[in-house]
Amino acid sequence: MTGSRSPDLHDLVVVSHRLPVTVDDTQPRWADRIGDGTATLGPAVAARGGAWLGWAGGVNASTAWFEHEGLRLHPVGLSHSDVLDYERGYCAASLAPLYQGRVETPEFRDQWRVAYQRVNQRFADAAAALAAPGGIVWVHDYHLQAVPALLRRRRPDLRIGMSLHAPFPPAELFVQLPTRAQTLHGLLGADLIGVPHPRAAATVLELAGHLLQLAVRDDAVTIEGRRVTVGSYPLSIDAAAIELLAADPSVRARATGIRAKLHGARTALLAVNRLDPAEGIEQCLDAYATLLGTGRLDPDRTVLVEVAAPDGPDTTRRERVRARIDRRVAQINGEHARVGHPVIHYLRRSPPLRERVALYLAADVLLATPLSAGTATTAKEFLAARTDDTARLVLSEFTAERLPGVTSVNPHDPDALLDAIAAAAAETGIRSANLSATRQRLHSQDMDSWVGRFLHALAAPPLRTDGDPRYVAIGTPH
Template sequence: MVSSARGTYDFVVAANRLPVDRHVEPDGTTTWQTSPGGLVTAMESVMRDREGAWVGWAGFPGEAPEPFDDGPLRLVPVPLSAEEIADYYEGFSNDTLWPLYHDVIVPPTFHRSWWHCYRAVNERFAEAVCEVAAEGATVWVHDYQLQLVPAMVRDRRPDLRIGWFNHIPFPPVELFAQLPWRASILRGLLGADFLGFQRPDDARNFRRACRAVLGARAAGDQVRWDGTDDGRTGAGPRTVRAASVPISIDASGFQRLADSPEVCERAREIRESLGDPDVVLMGVDRLDYTKGIRHRLRAIGELFEDGDIAPPDVTFVQVATPSRERVEAYRTLREQIEATVGRINGDFSHLGDTAVHYLHQSYPREEMAALFQVADVMLVTPLRDGMNLVAKEYVTARHDGGGALVLSEFTGAAEELRAAYLCNPHDIEGLKETIVRAIRDDPAEKSRRMAALRRRVRRHDVQTWAEEFLAALASAPQRPRGRSRR
C-alpha cells in the first residue's frame, strides 16, 4: 500500500538486483524486461497483486536511473560503480561469501578492501530502503549480498518490521568461523525481527554461530543477544526468530505455461531435433561449481563407457546458463566442462548421433518448460544448493505424469521432494546406479513417484512460502520502538 503523503510504501523489498533488466533498442530507446533470475521468478507472483517498492541495483555501472513504476511496483535503483561491482559483488559476495556458504567447494578469498566496499554498498541499500519505507512498514531483505542491511535499517528506523531471507545455505559454524568479519555479519542479521532459511539445518547453523561467535543464547528457534552499545551497527539487546521457510515456485502459473499448445508443440520439435531418442537425460543449471556438473558429466561418461547407455537410444542434454564469467573460478569451470563434453563426444558420438548436447546459453521460461517436457530423466545433482527451483519446475511441467527426477541429497529441495531418486553426487558409482534405476524403473513406480512430487509442489507453492514468511515476520518478538533517525 502506498503512503501518498510522503511517497513512501508500507511494503518494501530489498534485493541485490531489481526484478527487471535494461535493454537498449537499436534506435536508442530504453526498455525494461523481467529478469530471468530465480529470486525474481519466485517473487514475481508474490508482488503481482501487491503495491510496494523494490530497492535494487539496475544491473549496469554508473549513475542509477530515477525511480520508476513497473505495474504496481515502484522500482528504486541503487547505483554501483564499476569498482564496486568488482569488489562488493564479484569479490566479497561471490568470491568470499558464496564459496564459504557452499561447503568451501573452492577456497574463499578474503580481502579487507572487498569487505569495506561490501559494507559501504549495504549502507547505500539501507539508506534507500529507509527513504521509501512508510512509518511502521514491512521490509523484506533478500540474500547474502545484503546481510548488513537489517541492522543498518534498524539503526535508522526502529519503527520498521524487518525480515531477511537467505536463498543459499548458511554454513556450519566451523566453516563460518573462517570469515574475518563473522561477528559483523551476525550483528547485521540480528537487526531483523525474523530470519528465514531454506532448511532447518541452515537455521540451526545460524543459531549455533550466534552462540559461538557472539555469546548469544538460543532457545528453540529464537536467538537472544544482549549486544553492547559500542557504536557498531546492530548493537543493542534483541530477540530474533530464525527458522526454516523453504521457497517454492508459482506452480499453477508454471503449469499453465507448460500446458500451453505452443510449449507442447515446441517440446515435440526439440525431441525430434535430438533424433527422437528412447531416453533423454537432462541437466539444467547455472554454470557454477556448486551445481555438480563435472561430477554429473563424469558419471554420464562412465555410463557410456560401460555400455549402460549409448546413442542414439540415449542422449544427454546439459543446459549451462552463463554466470559470473569475470570470476576466475567460473572461467576455469567452463573450460573444464567444455573439455569433458568434447572428450565424451569424441569417444562415443557418431555422425548424426550425439552423446552429449551442451548448451551454454540462457533460455526464456517458455523454452525451459518445453525442455522439461522432453527430459525423461532430469538430473538435479548439485554438491550444495539452498533449494534448487529447477527440480520443482520440472515436476510441475510434467503434466503427463511421466519423467523421473534424480535429486541430490544436498539440496534444500531434497527435504521436501522425498519421492525423487535421491543420490549423493560425490559418489560417482552411486550416482551412476541411481541414473540407471531412474531410466529402467517400472513405469508405474515412476508415475507414482511423480504424482507424489507434483502434489507436494502444488500444495507448497510460492504463495504459501510468502504467506508463511510474512506471517512469521508479523508474529516475531516485538521490541520497544525508538525514534526514527532519518
Template sequence: MSRADLVVVANRLPVDRVEGPDGEPVWRRSPGGLVTALEQVMQNLDGAWVGWGGKADLDVEPFEFDGNLLVPVPLSTEHLRDYYEGFSNGTIWPLYHDVIAAPEFKRSWWDAYVTVNRRFAAAAAEVVAEGGFVWVQDYQLQLVPQMVRALRSDVTIGYFHHIPFPAYALFAQLPWRAQVLQGLLGADVVGFQRVADAGNFQRSIRRLLNHPTKGDTVQVPDGDGSRLVIAKPYPISIDAEHFLELARRPDIIARAQAIREQVGSAKLMLGVDRLDYTKGIRHRLKAYGELLADGDISGHDATLVQVASPSRPGVEAYQDLRDEIEMTVARINGDYSTVENTAIRYLHQGYPREEMVALYLAADVMLVTALRDGMNLVAKEYVAVRADNTGVLVLSEFAGAADELGSALLVNPHDIEGMKETMMRALEMPVAEQARRMKTMRRKVLDNDVEKWGRTFLADIDELRRRRADGEGA
C-alpha cells in the same frame, strides 16, 4: 518520492535495461529465480523494490514498473569488482557452499561490502513508510538489516537467505563473522531454506555472540532489555500454477515433441544449471561419460541435454570451469557420438521460460546433482509440469529440495559409481513406479507454492508485530 508499506531490498532490480525498438533504453522484467519468487508477493501489495540497475555507474531516478516503485542504487565498476565479484562471490559464496572452492579474505573487499550495504540500507530507509516492512534478500546484503534498524527503528525488518548457511566450523573462518551475525540479527525474522541452515545460524550465534536461543527464536540484547528474533526455515518454491499453464499450451507441447524427434535417442536426460562449480556439472558429465565408456548405454539409448546458462564471466574460477566443462563435453562427443546421435547436447546460453518448460516436458530424466544448493527450483519446476506423472527426478541430497522431494532418486554426487547406478535405474524405471513417485512430489510442490512461502513469512512478521503491540516478546 512516495513511500511504500513493503520494500524489497535485493542486489538487483527485478528488471533489465535493454535497447527498445527506437533505440532508446527501456526496462524489461528479469527472468531470474528471485524475481519469479517475489512476483506474486509484490503484486498483492503496495510495494517498492530497491536494487542495483544492472550496469556500472547507472544513475537513474526511481520509477514505476508494473505498479511498483523501483529504486535504483548506483554502483561503480570498483564497487562491483570488490563488493559483488569480490566479497559476495569470492568470499561468501564459496565459504557458504562448503568451501567447494577456496574463499579469499581481502580487507578491501570487506570495506566495499560495508559501503555498498550502507548505500542499500539508506535507500530502503528513505522509501519505506512509517511502520512499514523492509524485506532484505540474500547473502550480498547481510549487513542491511542492522543498518536499516539504526536508521528506522519504527519499521519491521525481514531477511531471507537463499543460499546455504554453513556449519560453525566453516563460518568461523570468516574474519568478519561477528559483524555478519550482528547484521543479520538486525532483522525481526531471519529465514532460511532448510532446518539445517537455521540450526547452523543459531549455533554460530551461541558460540560467537553468546545470545540465548530457544526453538526458532533468539534473544538479542537491545538497550536495557532484549528483542525477540525469529530464525527458522521457510523453504522457497515456485509459481506452480503458472508452470502448469505453460505445460498445457499446444505450442509448448508441440515444441517438446519436436525436441524429442530432433534428439533421436530413446531417452532424453536433462540438466539445467547456472554454470557454477556448486552445481555438480563436472560430476554428472563424468558419470555419464563412464556409462558410455562401460557400454551400459549408447547414443541410441540416451542423450544428455545440458543447459549451462552463463554465470559471472568476470570471475576467473568460472572461466576455468567453463573451459573444463566444454573440453569434457568435446571429448565425450568425440569418443561416443555418431552421425545419427550426439552423446551430449551442450547449450551455454539462457532460455525463456517457455523453452525450459518444453525441455522439461521432453525429458525422461531430470538430473539435479548439485554439490551444495540452497534449494534448487529447477527440480520443483520439472515436477510441477509433469501432469501425466511420468518422468524421473534424480536429485542431490545436498540440495534443499531434497528435504521436500524425498520421493526423487536421491544421490551423493561425489559418489560417481552411485550416480551411475542411479542414472541407469532412472532410465529403466517402470512407468508405475514413475507415477507413484511423481504423484507424491507433485502434491508437495503444488500444495507448497511460492505464494504460500510468501504468506508464511509475512504471517510470522504480522504475528511478531502483534505480540510486540501487546507487550509480549520484548
C-alpha cells in the same frame, strides 16, 4: 501500519542485489534468471502493493524509480569500483565459494570487505528513506547481509526480514570468514531470518550462541532486548503458471521439436544448472561418461542435454569452471558420439521459462544434483511441468526439501550417482502416484503462499525481554 504518511513511502519494501526485472532499450520485463530466487518474486510483491530496491545492472546507471506491472522499482547505483570490489570481489570470490561448501577456495581482501560494507550501507539508507513508519523491509541473500543491522540503527520502528536463498555454510566453514562476527551481527538486525534448510537454521542459532555468546532458546536468539526468529523457508515456484505453460500447444510443439532433434534417443537426460562448480555439473558429466563407457547406458540410444547458464559476472573462478566443463563435454562427445549423433548437447546460455518448460517436457530424466544445501528450483519446475507423472528426477540429498517419488542421491558419492542415474533412466514412462502427490504439494505451497507465510510471520508483534504482556512470540509456521 496505519496513519497518514507520504504517498512515496511504502508499507512493504523488498531489497535485493538485483531488481526482478530486465531493463533494455524497449520495456522492462520480469527477469528469468536460473537459480535466482528473487527474480520470481516480483508479481507477488506487486500484488501486495510493495516497492523494490535493487541494482538494475550496469555502471552508474540511472537511479530514477519506475513502474512495471504495478510494482514500483527503485534502482540502487553501483560504480565501476563497486562492481569490481563488491560484486565480483567480495560476493563472487569471498562469500559464494564459502557458502557453497568450499567447492573452490574463497579469497579475502580488505578492499573487497570495505566495498561490501559501503554498498550495504547504500542499500540500507535507500530502504530507510522508502519504508513507511512501522513498515516491513524484506532483505534477500548474502549480497546484503549487513543491511538488517544497518537499517535497524536508522529505523528501529521497522519490521525487518532476511531471506538467504543460497546454501548457508556449516559452522566449521562459516567460522573461516574473517568477518564472521560482523556478518552475524548484520543478519541479527532482522526480526526473522529465513534459510533454505532446517540444518542451516540450526547452524545460525549455534553460531549466535557460540561466537556472539547470545541467549538461544528453541528457534530464536535474544539480542539487545529483541527476539530474532530463525526458520526454514525454502523458496517455492509459481506452479500454476508452469502447468499452464506445459499445457500450451506452442510449448508442447516446441517440446516435440526438441525431442525430434535428439535423433531418436530412447532416453533423454536433462540438466539445467547455473555455470557454477557447486551445481555438480562436473560430477554428473563424469558419471554419465562412466555409464556410457561401461555399457550401462547405450550411447546410440541415450543423450544428455546440459544447460549451463552463465552465473553472474565473469570472474577468474567462473572462467576456470567454464573451461573445465567445455573440455569435459568435448572429451565425452569425442569418445562416444557418432556422426550426427552427439551424446551431449551443451547449451551455455540461460533459456527463459517458456523454453525451459519445453525442455522439461522433452526429457525423460532431470538431473538436479547440487553439492551443497540449497533449494533446487529447477527440480520443482520440472515436476510442476510434468503433469503426466512419468518422468524421473535424480535429486541431491542436500537440497532443502524431501520430495516423494524422486531418486535421492549423494552427489559426492560417484558410485551412488552412477546407480541413481542408471535406475532413473530404466524407470521412465511409468506413472508414479508419489510424483502426482508431490506435484499437488507444489501447488499448495506455491510462490504466493511462500511469500504470505514469511510476511505473516514477520508482521507478528515481537517478543520483548522486558516482560511486557503486549508483546508475543513469533513462531516459525509449519
